[in-house]
Amino acid sequence: MNVLIITAHPEPDSFNAYLAARAGEIFTGQGLNVRTVNLYTENFDPREGKIFYPHLQETDRFDALREQRQHWNSNNLPEDITRHIELLKTSDLLLLHFPFWWFGMPAILKGWMDRVFVYGGIYDSRHRHENGVMQGKRALITVTAGASAGACSYNGRDGDMRFMLWPPLHALHYIGYTVLEPYLIHGVRGGLDGCEKLKQQQFLDQSAKDFADRLANISVWPTIPFNKQQDFNDDMTLKSDAPEYSPFVRHRPDKWHQISR
Numbered sequence: 477m478n479v480l481i482i483t484a485h486p487e488p489d490s491f492n493a494y495l496a497a498r499a500g501e502i503f504t505g506q507g508l509n510v511r512t513v514n515l516y517t518e519n520f521d522p523r524e525g526k527i528f529y530p531h532l533q534e535t536d537r538f539d540a541l542r543e544q545r546q547h548w549n550s551n552n553l554p555e556d557i558t559r560h561i562e563l564l565k566t567s568d569l570l571l572l573h574f575p576f577w578w579f580g581m582p583a584i585l586k587g588w589m590d591r592v593f594v595y596g597g598i599y600d601s602r603h604r605h606e607n608g609v610m611q612g613k614r615a616l617i618t619v620t621a622g623a624s625a626g627a628c629s630y631n632g633r634d635g636d637m638r639f640m641l642w643p644p645l646h647a648l649h650y651i652g653y654t655v656l657e658p659y660l661i662h663g664v665r666g667g668l669d670g671c672e673k674l675k676q677q678q679f680l681d682q683s684a685k686d687f688a689d690r691l692a693n694i695s696v697w698p699t700i701p702f703n704k705q706q707d708f709n710d711d712m713t714l715k716s717d718a719p720e721y722s723p724f725v726r727h728r729p730d731k732w733h734q735i736s737r
């Protein structure tokens with residue numbers, strides 16, 4: 477089994493980088509083939525744009541979808557994009573490690589998705605969701621947050637962090653992955669000194685140990701349910717008798733939705 481570990485953190489000595497390295501050690505210890513990518517170390521450019529496409533179909537305006545499809549078909553995507561796609565396609569398990577930045581993923585990881593999940597190659601209207609190119613593969617995101625578990629909980633001050641991770645989770649499902657329940661570590665704070673720093677280190681050590689224990693048994697890790705194509709009407713709305721798995725795809729708008737209209 478091949479495992480691909482992608483880290484999106486600018487500091488090689490960060491807790492995120494440490495967790496990614498631990499994950500690599502665990503899977504290597506199990507005899508699996510581990511490949512790693514650090515988007516910052518590679519200096520990955522997250523800004524999709526016409527400079528990446530040598531054979532532009534349209535020169536007066538940039539049409540990202542058209543150029544992605546054309547350059548995929550003609551095998552003219554940039555070297556790093558081709559390499560990352562090859563890594564994804566030849567890995568059975570994908571791990572993404574990133575810190576929670578402004579209630580979402582760091583821009584470098586969002587841009588990685590913009591550029592690597594190529595239209596026409598990684599998805600199109602016939603290849604997505606349960607029919608996606610990555611079907612049969614699993615993906616796990618591991619995210620650290622500075623805020624406490626309470627602040628990130630369903631009724632917490634900062635809002636429900638698990639819900640805020642819908643964009644990366646749904647994107648992975650969109651291209652076909654079986655998506656594992658994300659691993660969240662709260663209260664990972666920087667800028668501490670003295671006693672506080674020591675306490676924090678103990679907490680990080682324990683968190684890393686818990687994470688490693690969970691990873692060692694990844695075969696029993698829970699997966700996130702998503703609606704299947706058959707759950708939707710022709711206009712792409714959820715059928716009234718289909719199961720509801722998420723507040724993002726639900727049967728009735730709630731009171732907040734009505735107020736905002």
Ligand SMILES: Cc1cc2nc3c(=O)[nH]c(=O)nc-3n(C[C@H](O)[C@H](O)[C@H](O)COP(=O)(O)O)c2cc1C
Pocket residue numbers: 485490491492493575576577578579580620621622623624664665666
């Ligand atoms: C640009 C930036 C934005 C951040 N936004 C959030 C946030 O929205 N919520 C939160 O809980 N922590 C936030 N943090 C704190 C980070 O999540 C925290 O520092 C990180 O998870 C710690 O992991 P590390 O030691 O590997 O960097 C932010 C930090 C930075 C630098």
